[in-house]
Amino acid sequence: MTTVSWTVTATPIGPLLLAATPRGLVSVVFHADEETARTARERLAARLGAEPVEAGAVPDGGAAGDRTAADRIVKEATDQLGAYFAGTLRTFGLPLDWSLSGGFNRQVLRELADGVPYGTVVGYADLAERVGEPGAARAVGVAMGSNPLPVVVPCHRVVESDGGIGGFGGGLETKRALLALEGVLPQPLF
Incomplete structure (x- = not known):
């Protein structure tokens, strides 16, 4: 089963939901208010076959190593987006999980x-x-x-x-x- 971590981060263009698997960033969702974020997580669960868990949450018997890897990618994505919006990052250096595109x-x-x-x-x-x-x-x-x-x-x-x-x-x-x-x-x- 795929591990999916997520967070919502504030940006100058509004809140973004970021989701990652241990393979890489898998989803970015605009205008991630509470309802939009919930709907996005439901869609991710349906498409990836795993219930997304908020980054940093304690795993409940799941694969802690996979959770940690996915959490690290969510954190790095948050940091890089912050640098992008601050004007100090021009090229993202994140692993990407292309599972939602073909x-x-x-x-x-x-x-x-x-x-x-x-x-x-x-x-x-x-x-x-x-x-x-x-x-x-x-x-x-x-x-x-x-x-x-x-x-x-x-x-x-x-x-x-x-x-x-x-x-x-x-x-x-x-x-x-x-x-x-x-x-x-x-x-x-x-």
Whole structure:
């Protein structure tokens, strides 16, 4: 059975739920108020086959070593996100657990994580070409919408080829704030 640790951390874009397995960070969820966090944990339990346990909780007969590894990854993710939002981290150095993504979506998300650095953007069509699927811009949009690791796997850096900002699962104000943080857009006036 998979061990899943989680926490909710405060950020300038609102609370984020972070969840990890011993293999790596597995999920980042925007706007993680109490209800959203509960729903996210239920979905993780259904998808991963294990009940997520709050990081730092004492294991109840489970594999303490796995719990400790997952807790360490949650802590490191919290620390790295803090540094990112403080402007001192440009590249995340976290192990990632890709269990919640597969096929074309995983291929696109890996290319995004590895090939679109801080402070840059890429178009949906350009990203489709990078993974060898020219003409699959809409499918790239679907992959961005299914990204289980937003911010860390920077789907906010994918924009429309005509200069439009595109969509974003965390909301357009969140996307604008992330792009402004990275210097791609001017800081919002309000």
